[in-house]
Amino acid sequence: MARRGYSRPRFPSPHPIKINLILIFAFFFLVFIFHSRQWHLPDDEQKQQTFFHNGSQTDQMADADLWDAPHSYGLRPCVKPTSRYKAATGWDHYMTVRSNGGLNQMRTGIADVVAVARIMNATLVIPQLDKRSFWHDSSTFSDIFDEIHFIETLREDVKIVKELPLELANVPRARKHFTSWASTSYYEDMTQLWKEYQVIHVAKSDSRLANNDLPLDIQRLRCRALYHALRFSPPIESFGKKLVERLRARGGKYIALHLRYEKDMLSFTGCSYGLTEEESEELRIMRENTNHWKVKTINSTEQRLGGFCPLTPKEIGIFLRALGYPPSSLIYIAAGEIYGGNTRLLELTSRFPNIVFKETLASQEELKAFTNHASQTAALDYVISVKSDVFVPSYSGNMARAVEGQRRFLGHRKTITPDRKGLVEVFDMLENGQQTEGSSLSHIIKTMHKNRKGAPRRRRGPLPEMKGRARLRTEESFYENPYPECICAPKKHLG
Numbered sequence: 001m002a003r004r005g006y007s008r009p010r011f012p013s014p015h016p017i018k019i020n021l022i023l024i025f026a027f028f029f030l031v032f033i034f035h036s037r038q039w040h041l042p043d044d045e046q047k048q049q050t051f052f053h054n055g056s057q058t059d060q061m062a063d064a065d066l067w068d069a070p071h072s073y074g075l076r077p078c079v080k081p082t083s084r085y086k087a088a089t090g091w092d093h094y095m096t097v098r099s100n101g102g103l104n105q106m107r108t109g110i111a112d113v114v115a116v117a118r119i120m121n122a123t124l125v126i127p128q129l130d131k132r133s134f135w136h137d138s139s140t141f142s143d144i145f146d147e148i149h150f151i152e153t154l155r156e157d158v159k160i161v162k163e164l165p166l167e168l169a170n171v172p173r174a175r176k177h178f179t180s181w182a183s184t185s186y187y188e189d190m191t192q193l194w195k196e197y198q199v200i201h202v203a204k205s206d207s208r209l210a211n212n213d214l215p216l217d218i219q220r221l222r223c224r225a226l227y228h229a230l231r232f233s234p235p236i237e238s239f240g241k242k243l244v245e246r247l248r249a250r251g252g253k254y255i256a257l258h259l260r261y262e263k264d265m266l267s268f269t270g271c272s273y274g275l276t277e278e279e280s281e282e283l284r285i286m287r288e289n290t291n292h293w294k295v296k297t298i299n300s301t302e303q304r305l306g307g308f309c310p311l312t313p314k315e316i317g318i319f320l321r322a323l324g325y326p327p328s329s330l331i332y333i334a335a336g337e338i339y340g341g342n343t344r345l346l347e348l349t350s351r352f353p354n355i356v357f358k359e360t361l362a363s364q365e366e367l368k369a370f371t372n373h374a375s376q377t378a379a380l381d382y383v384i385s386v387k388s389d390v391f392v393p394s395y396s397g398n399m400a401r402a403v404e405g406q407r408r409f410l411g412h413r414k415t416i417t418p419d420r421k422g423l424v425e426v427f428d429m430l431e432n433g434q435q436t437e438g439s440s441l442s443h444i445i446k447t448m449h450k451n452r453k454g455a456p457r458r459r460r461g462p463l464p465e466m467k468g469r470a471r472l473r474t475e476e477s478f479y480e481n482p483y484p485e486c487i488c489a490p491k492k493h494l495g
């Protein structure tokens with residue numbers, strides 16, 4: 001739960017010197033254009049006026065800084081297998097899977113087991129989805145995903161079948177809890193199981209593969225599985241698209257805010273900053289009574305100072321204003337029910353009145369089909385978040401990581417990751433009067449987030465002080481940043 005706080009900055013690999021030269025050249029070119037306009041249109045008063053005042057250059061630059069994707073140096077998705085890769089043939093060994101967790105834990109877990117099935121030469125049976133998790137969702141694989149597309153897209157990689165062949169339904173299965181963050185050699189050893197069993201049942205699908213040091217073809221297969229094969233079912237895809245169109249019709253650009261301020265999250269993290277006594281007590285009791293949450297006593301103050309708490313709606317409001325987003329900005333809230341309801345939301349909507357929810361964009365009638373299925377509403381939020389101009393998660397988690405990763409993959413769309421630990425210090429200065437909302441606060445917060453906008457960088461390795469298997473846990477998730485394996489530099493033109 002306590003995610004690592006990295007401080008090591010890394011630079012993207014494309015030759016920085018060359019890029020600097022290009023930028024300097026571009027700068028002089030712009031200066032030249034600017035001057036030639038002045039020389040060549042001296043009497044065109046009207047035009048000059050518009051040029052300097054209406055869409056003035058600084059305004060446009062500020063606007064681009066708010067809404068445009070960071071420079072991506074021509075990097076592109078690359079998921080094609082290498083020339084060594086062989087098409088899968090049918091295998092008479094089968095792998096059944098129970099996928100665990102919420103929507104995005106299941107999605108990335110399924111991408112992992114696709115790769116595991118490939119390594120172990122197994123035919124994969126369409127995974128069963130988690131119905132017992134906190135979200136109690138009865139949706140099946142084909143309710144959420146386009147099953148035929150999944151099978152077809154991965155045809156060359158792994159054979160996938162809808163169900164176990166009838167004659168194998170009752171044979172004894174090897175029931176395995178594969179170790180987390182495993183290597184290819186671990187799974188190659190596991191093929192020993194085929195000597196005794198024809199079916200292996202995988203009890204958990206999340207994080208079954210290491211983030212790093214796997215063959216390139218396995219990493220690319222994970223990307224093909226997640227970004228190409230695991231498409232949402234047609235009703236979710238088309239409704240998601242419709243909601244995006246309605247958002248665009250309201251104002252063009254929008255921010256998707258993953259406002260992780262739901263009751264379960266606050267209870268789990270033990271974060272009661274800004275809540276009433278009764279609310280804190282309610283959350284404490286919920287934590288006490290939830291068996292699978294192991295940590296029961298949490299000091300909320302320490303948790304917050306460590307940067308381990310979701311930002312509150314008020315904090316998010318201050319944060320986005322400080323970054324320069326105007327009050328009229330359109331913000332879509334990708335989240336479940338906000339704890340404390342409208343009263344707490346008011347602290348955000350007072351700064352950004354143009355806030356919308358699914359319920360603002362669609363009728364009860366339209367939403368009816370989705371709202372009783374947590375995974376399906378989460379899928380709609382996912383679609384809308386990936387397509388937004390700006391994505392801001394108020395807390396890290398499977399959804400935030402998956403959305404960030406896909407946005408990087410699709411062309412480094414802007415994702416602003418709040419530096420929660422740094423921000424808490426600033427918010428406390430506001431609270432005790434050492435700072436006020438305004439340009440100096442804005443300067444501090446902008447500087448703090450200069451390198452947290454989703455620009456290209458390599459995936460971070462383990463924390464330096466970590467040894468052995470513990471190190472695997474501290475690596476940045478493959479699905480949060482599939483660079484360099486699935487994002488490549490443009491081909492160099494030789495000669």
Ligand SMILES: *[C@@H]1O[C@H](CO)[C@@H](O)[C@H](O)[C@H]1NC(C)=O
Nearest residue numbers: 118119120121187188189191
């Ligand atoms: C899987 O099958 C291929 C092709 O028959 C073979 O070369 C490879 O060794 C097999 N892998 C394992 C782990 O058994």
Ligand SMILES: *[C@@H]1O[C@H](CO)[C@@H](O)[C@H](O)[C@H]1NC(C)=O
Nearest residue numbers: 298299300301302303304305
């Ligand atoms: C929680 O931690 C803070 C800061 O370390 C400390 O001042 C406070 O007394 C702690 N509260 C409890 C209830 O232990």
